[in-house]
Amino acid sequence: MTEEVYLVDGSAYIYRAYHAVAPLSNAEGMPTHAVFGFLNILKRLLKDKQPKYLAVAFDMRGKVFRHEIYPEYKANRPPMPDDLAVQIPYIKELVHAMNIPCFEIEGIEADDIIAAAVKVLSGQERKIVVVSGDKDLLQLVDDTVVMWDPMKNKVMDSDAVEEKYHVKPEQLLDCYSLMGDSSDNVPGVPGVGPKTAEKLINEHGTLEGVYEALGSMKKSKLRERLEENRDKAFLSRELIRLKDDVDVPSRLSGYLPKSPDEALLNDLYTRLGFSSMVKIESKAVPIPTEGFKLVRTEDELQSVVTSLQGADLLVIDTETSSLDVSRATLVGISLCTDLQSSWYIPVGHCAEDGSLAAGQLPASTVIEALRPYLESTSLPKLGHNIKYDYSILKKSCNLSLKGPLYDSMIAAYLIESGRRSLKLDDLCLEHGLALTPFDQVVEDTKKENCFAYVPIDQACKYSCEDVYGALLLWQSYEPQLKELEQLELFLGVETPLVPILADMELEGITVSKAVLGQLEKEFQTELDALEGEICALAGYNFNIQSPKQLGVLLFEELDLPHGRKTKTGYSTDMKVLEKLAPKHEIPAKIMRYRILAKLQSTYVKKLKKLIDPDSGRVHTSFNQTVTATGRLSSSNPNMQNIPIRTEEGNRIRHAFVPAKGLVFLSADYSQIDLRVLAHYSQDAALLHAFRNGEDIHARTAAELFAVSPLLLTSEMRRVAKSINFGIVYGMSSFGLSNQLNISRREASRFIEKYFHLYGGVKTFMEKVVEQARIDEYVTTLLNRRRMLPEINVKNKTQREFAERTAINTPIQGSAADIIKLAMVKVVPALQRENLSARLLLQIHDELVFELPESELKETQEVVRDSMEGALQLDVPLIVNFEIGKSLAKS
DNA sequence: AACTTAACGTAC
DNA sequence: GACGTACGTTAAGTTA
Incomplete structure (x- = not known):
């Protein structure tokens, strides 16, 4: 087999990584996404191609020789963005730590270095792969040289070049000379684009050929242009021509990567915050598995129970036969109260033939022994996604997990909601703890992905690791929550919400199959x-x-x-x-x-x-740790986007019906976003409108169009409503004009007028953005926090996006705070009043209950009090009710 | 065959 | 590119 040499156009990939990878930064706030993207490209190259010979070329700052022949060369290029420039040294350090040969030459671009390397290496019995996406480098392609773009995974050989550009690779240079290159500010012949250039070169072979044939061409605009721009065409060729006489290693040994320096790499990854890439063995703390105990006898169970006495926190994790609560049965429970010891109590492991494995206590024995502790309201519980454990215990063990239900996943979500993964394994890894992956444990089981078939001793290790890990995380997160002043939010809102959401999910809602x-x-x-x-x-x-x-x-x-x-x-x-x-x-x-x-x-x-065939109901999942603003999300099915706006859509809603003898009560906040905005902005007109119970859209319309409220048309109100919504989203005139199908100019005028009427809103927006620039985060009324690192970047699109987010998040997030608070109040309040209403759904500003018609009046009072009194704002919160025998709006 | 991405559309 | 937050479906491309 012939040997392959890979030559990477480093500079091109720095830019592409920078633009392609979503912004990312390390703990110190330094942007790292270009490094990350570059690293991924290299890793992919190493993994997929396993190149024996490999080198990376970079541009080097300084006057490029091309400027000397054409000062305007690349003059239209904006300077490298600051948030990219700071990453360059790390990228070079990365290549260095990986021990890959790396070339840079003052005043020479990466393209030229690659051309030079191709020149010295080619012509022998080997293949050269130029790793780049830059079309200029296609000039180098021939029988032994191909270009590969790892981002598109496309290989360009001679034939591919011909297919795409309809000229031979060696003709590309002349072709480009005619076309020019606007991105490098290479002039070419104006009016000649790829199609014309291609045609000319095909007809005449070379640039010289084109000009020799000029006289015999028929008079045309094209001929005129070619004549006028002869100099430009030839100058362009010198600019695009690769300088292949620069100094590069002439022997193959100069292109031989050595094994990477793991220590340097780990150090670099740590500084960059690429925790998932840090080699585990170099940082992970061994897990004290000697503290893990398997519980298989009554005596052993008794000693667990004894150990629970006097505990101030009980960490719990349940292992089940399925991830789906409705199908899952209990396979085992792990517990711990401190980091010294953990127990695993198997109850539902199967033998190979599917029968219950020997050496396990009956589930009922275990549950009854633990019940006093699990149902104790004074013993806090901790779990990672504890809603799942609560649901399993309730559904399949008839046990109601009580006491504050702390969730390490929710804690992580509050502390750093922008993070990518909230999985226990990933969070533990950040804390220096490498857990056994679930897939690995379940790998060799008979029925794949069923924990019941995992051998008990392996299950013990896996499950005990989970409670150990959750506790370790909690010990790190609790002080952080305090530090960020989020403990109240955690304890007062998110934690009590856990069993409420679980009960809503378990309750489900009847859907008529008919x-x-x-x-x-x-x-x-x-x-x-x-x-x-x-x-x-x-x-x-x-x-x-x-x-x-x-x-x-x-x-x-x-x-x-x-x-x-x-x-x-x-x-x-x-x-x-x-x-x-x-x-x-x-x-x-x-x-x-x-x-x-x-x-x-x-x-x-x-x-x-x-639809669950037993109950005729569907059970959504309400996720508490998904959104960036603090809203809930719903999935499987998403019950928060059931159609409502169109007639056809509303027909779907007819399928949602209350259980026999019951009715639905829907309670929705009126204009909660705009009320929050009024509260935040203290805008006089907004405050006044809400305090006087006005129709806010109508009022906005009346003022915007300067007509008496009596003369308002529905069209005027519609426009005003769009603007009110747009304001909350940080809209531009472009957005509004799009929304309303009006001109940008008209949209601009509306917005201007709006801000004139509601000056306080404008000031509020400016202040929020200003503060966000200082803090790089925004907060809600209950101190929920969203990081906005991009608010200070140079890239305008990114920055403006962060600015709109800075405006929207306090509003949307505070509205989310309020309704969560209402949920936490209303459920116990209903219970206190001995009302049987069940909360079924939350749709951001709306709660849906199912209840007997006879209790309607009393329930409404309780719901109104809880919702309207959830949080005291400077304007009243108003709730509207609808009662129905389906979810359809009439 | 299993995965990912783009386009689209539903809700608040 | 241009209005925030989600979830889910289908087509079509990519990778195994």
Whole structure:
């Protein structure tokens, strides 16, 4: 086999890593994403290609020789962003620590170094792979040289170049000379683009050939331009031509990487905050497995119980047969009260044949022995995602886990909500503890992924590690919560919310299979009909659900005017289709098809699948640790985005029905976001409006259009409503004009007018952003925190995004605080009043209960008091109720 | 065949 | 690029 030499265009990948990888920074706030991206590219190269010979080339600051022949060379390039420049030394350090040969030469660009290396190395029995995405380097491609772009994983050999550019690689240079290169400010011949250049070079072979043939060309604009720009074309060629006579190792040994310096790498990774990359063996603390004890007899169980007496915290983790609560049964429980000892109590492990394995206490014995402790309200419990353990114990063991339910996952979420992973393994690794991965334990089991088949001694080690790890995390997080003044939020809101959410999930909500079945039939009939009509109109069959195929039909076959373009082609979204509707029959039909297809797949079919056959109810998951603002999220199914705005969508809601003899009570906060804004901004007009119970959108409209409230049209109110929403999101005139289909100028005028009317809002926004620049975080009313490291970066898009987030998060997050607080109040209040209402759903500003009609009045009072009194703002909080025999809005 | 990404659309 | 926060589906591309 011939040997391969890999030559990496380092500088190009620095830029691409910088732009491609989402911003990231280490503990000191230094940006690290370019380093991270670069590292990934290198790692991938090493893993996938395992190159024997490899070198990396970098540009080097200083006057590039090209400037001497053309001072404007790359003059249009903005200087390297600061947040990239600081990362460069680390990237070089990285290459150094990996022991990969690295070349940089003053005044020479990486491209040239690679060209020189190709020149010295080629012509022998070996293959050279230029690792780059830069089209300029394609010049180097020949029989033995290919270019590989690891980010697109595309290899360009001679044939591929010809296929793409329709010229031979050695003709590329001349081709580029005609085209120029706007990104490097290489002039070329104005008016000549890739297509023309390609044609000219194909006809005449070389740049010289083109100019020799000039006289015989027919008179045309093109000929004129070529004549006028002869100098520019030849100058361009000298600029683009790679300088392959620079000094690089002439022997292959100069391209031989050595084994990486692990110590240097680990140190570098640590400084960069790439904790997951730090080699575990170099930092992990051994887990004291000698403290792990298996509990298999009554006596052993008794000694566990004895040890629990006097404990001030009980850490718990349950092992089950499935991750899905509704199907899971208990396989074992691990417990600990300190880091010295942990116990694992197996109860449901199976033998190979599926029968219960020997040497386990009956689950009921274990549960009854532990019950006084697990149900004690004075003994706090700790777990990682303890909602799961609570649910399992309640559902399959009839045991109600009580006492404050501390969750190390939630603690981690509050402390650093922007973090990537909240998995126990990952968090422990950051604390120097490498846990056995779940997959590894479950790997060789008969039925894959079922913990019941894990051998008991292995299960013991795994499960004890989990409680040990959770406790270790808690010991680190509790003081941090105090430090960040978030302990109140944790103890007063998030912790009491855990069992409430678990109960909501366990309760579920009845969904009528019959109603869904009827809908499915109806929708399918219409979808089939539409599909037929659309394809008939198109004249051929195609996949309506494919934006790509649809784009071809609309904008190529039918030649309709295209609007917005996406990364991959024409946009075909609703907004575009709406504009096309008057011009052709098809777009309206597509719109209708889309609406129905969405309802059918996401809601009708999905919900039908998720109905629990025993109870007829669906059980969503409410996740407490997902959102950046503090809202809850809901999944499987997502009960927070059930359609409501359209007639068709509302039909889905008819399928959600109360259990026999009960009704739904929905309680939603009126304008909670804008009330929070009024409170924060202290804007006089907003405060006044809410204190006087005005219709805020109408009021805004009346003032914006300067008409009496009596003369308001619904259109005016709609505009005002859009602006009010937009304000909360930190909208621009562009966004508003898009939303309302008005010109940017008009939108601008509305916004200006708005800020004139609500000056306090404007000041508030400016202040929030200003403070965020200082702190690099924003907070909510209950001191929930969101880090915003990007608020100070140079990149305008990123920075402005952070600014909008700085405005939106305190509002959205405070609204989330308030409704969580309300939930924590309302559930015990209902119980106190002996009301049987069950909380089923939370939809950001709304709570849905299920209750007997006879208790409606009393329940409403309790709910109103809890919600409206959740938190005292400078404007009243108002709750509106709806009562119904389904979730449909009438 | 299993995975990822892009486009799209639903909610607040 | 341009209005914040989510979740989920489908098509189409990529990788094993």
